[in-house]
Amino acid sequence: MAPCTDPSSPTPSDLSILEKQKIYLNQHQKQYLNQSAYNSNFSPFLAFKPIVDEKSSIASGQVYDPINSLINGWPDFSMVSSTSLITENIKKRKGESNASLKAENSSIIEEGGDSNKKMKHVTCNDSHERNANTKEGNRKGKNKKEITTEDSKDNTKDSETSTDTAKPDYIHVRARRGQATDSHSLAERVRRERISERMRYLQELVPGCDKVTGKAGMLDEIINYVQSLQRQVEFLSMKLAAVNPTVDFDIDDFINRQMIPTNAGCLPLSNVLNNQLDPSFLQFNPLQRPAACYGLEMPIENPNPAFNGSMPEQVSASDTLGDQYLSVNYSSSNWDIGQQNLYCIDPQQARTLGFPF
Amino acid sequence: MNRKNYTHPNPNPNYTSNNSMQSLHFIQALARINRAASKPTTPSCRTKQIRHAAYSSMAYTSGSRRKWSRALLIRLRQRQRLRARRLLTVRRRVRIVTPAMSLPEEPARAETLRRLVPGGRSMEYCNLLEEAADYVQCLRTQVQLMQSLVDAFSS
Structure with missing residues (x-):
């Protein structure tokens, strides 16, 4: 240079x-x-x-x-x-x-x-x-x-x-004054600064992460949140798989109804539900999860073998609570009860959290 | 997504990511699954398909700029190919993953995060955090979308 x-x-x-x-x-x-x-x-x-x-x-x-x-x-x-x-x-x-x-x-x-x-x-x-x-x-x-x-x-x-x-x-x-000024330590300082910047951003992204102090606690929160989101994707895909054939819903018709009136490409369905749902309440609170299991009176020791082969990365991260949760989801009859237990939808309380979505 | 309310803006924002595009991709994938399911399939198979569609639509919407989306798509495709080939040959592919150089101040929990974020094994810690932030955002959007779809179908 x-x-x-x-x-x-x-x-x-x-x-x-x-x-x-x-x-x-x-x-x-x-x-x-x-x-x-x-x-x-x-x-x-x-x-x-x-x-x-x-x-x-x-x-x-x-x-x-x-x-x-x-x-x-x-x-x-x-x-x-x-x-x-x-x-x-x-x-x-x-x-x-x-x-x-x-x-x-x-x-x-x-x-x-x-x-x-x-x-x-x-x-x-x-x-x-x-x-x-x-x-x-x-x-x-x-x-x-x-x-x-x-x-x-x-x-x-x-x-x-x-x-x-x-x-x-x-x-x-x-x-x-007193800090090292050679290029390695300066690069290291830059890197640390970038890491803390990303951490701050993740802290805002993940609910409940602001109260945690310390990087280890924040990482724990982030990991829990990612795990819960991945479990939710599995749960919801299971739900969609069960709901779809019973309802016998024409998705093309659904797309035509939902997508075409909004030429801006904005899905009103998701917008409506974004107002109602808040992801902080979609997050599975570890305290709430056993309560939901008991409320459903589902057998806890019922791991789902169907996921072990397909998505090992998600399942490897799932702990015993995750297995409980999968066992809850496995019965498709009680979903509405589980949903009400798990997703306490309260828009006003959600807004107080100031969540970005 | 109202990103103006952030006190800390995204240090590396993903401009290609879009909620409506993600929902469009996912609903199209669902429609394809529904159309293909003329024969009766087991619920677990359908679940797998839908989850596959969810993850791949998420990754597809996020674009090729993010490493997690690339890793996710590659993994899904490899799995499909393996599943198709499983009847013919049982061959284990040697995985070549260059592990990220672990630096001393990296916390021990970062290894767990590496396992959770797709493609995170070979990432540097700073990139891992960045990718994790983007991945979390996309996952959350996907969960909202699927939740809304479930609600719309069940009602």
């Missing part, structure tokens, strides 16, 4: 500093670029990591010296030519760097992978940077101080929002 031939290969920390400087320069005039102004502005800032910052300061120092930039073949970054070119360049390179781990607020962040690239950058363009180092050495302290600043956020706010709207789908990695 950072070829050695391109001396302007950016790192996020570089870029933020570049942007900060650009905005700073846009705000103030060029004559405020002397050292006294910087010292007065950035005096309360602390140095965060001197080695990397030195390099970033070198890079940024190259950028903002027009003479040096022309010498080094950096016409895009010369302040004299135009500022729009600079912004284009910065945005483009920011997009490139976003493909990998991206720092949200780069002024606080040190990225391990990019620091390695920075090292390469330094070694490849040693002469350039030595040149810049002599010319722009007095700006080092300023750039060091920028690292942990809070005020610089205000300066970079508009530029960061513009890049955020352009590239909204990168992952922010923030290394706090």
Whole structure:
């Protein structure tokens, strides 16, 4: 990503500093670029990591010296030519760097992978940077101080929002003080963040998962919910298989009646029942299940052998309660009673749960 | 599906999934089963067929982007083929499943979830959670649909 031939290969920390400087320069005039102004502005800032910052300061120092930039073949970054070119360049390179781990607020962040690239950058363009180092050495302290600043956020706010709207789908990695900054641990942090994001989404999806704390409990809830849904599919398919021939219902006629009036492709039947049924009540509560079995007075020790061959994955997960439940379903005569016991349909109570369906 | 009420939006939403398409596929499959059942079939056979239709319509609606749907369809097709071939040869196919690299912070219960979500054995943990979320959504839609069909038929 950072070829050695391109001396302007950016790192996020570089870029933020570049942007900060650009905005700073846009705000103030060029004559405020002397050292006294910087010292007065950035005096309360602390140095965060001197080695990397030195390099970033070198890079940024190259950028903002027009003479040096022309010498080094950096016409895009010369302040004299135009500022729009600079912004284009910065945005483009920011997009490139976003493909990998991206720092949200780069002024606080040190990225391990990019620091390695920075090292390469330094070694490849040693002469350039030595040149810049002599010319722009007095700006080092300023750039060091920028690292942990809070005020610089205000300066970079508009530029960061513009890049955020352009590239909204990168992952922010923030290394706090004392955290590891090598690429492996950063990738691991990204992965952990993604996992927690998915977990949060699953937590909203699965009813009763919000009360559970801890990942193990949440996983248990999710597993129970998936099992219950799979059992429900089996149960309902059994019910449909028994109901269909007895009713002798023409499904084509049913489709014609139900589907054709709604040209939008929306099935009114399911919509009506979505209002009545709530999946949180379709979930089989382990406490309710034995009660339903007793209410039906069904033989509990009656496992259904028909499913063992066909769907081993579902049946392998079914515990003893599942077998009880299958035994309940096996008799097709008492379905309505079982349905009333199991699915306590209460729309108002369902809405209080705030379930998405 | 009103997804705007989520405080945490789906990190990787499935745009092809659609309730009405799922119901359409399932009802068409049911109609096919009903039409084919001219000869009297046992209830268990019909149950199997309907469940097969339920899962395959679910997977078909979800599209090929999701791994669970691909795994489910492949599994169902293999089972059908095996069932057709069972009379001729009894041959056990060697299953090639590359197990996911288990990372230390992955909880032990994730193995159970892997067994539940189709194709979850070879998934990385983060993908497993994502696929599980999508699978749960589709299953729930399917359960609602079947429940509504049962209610419509029995009433």
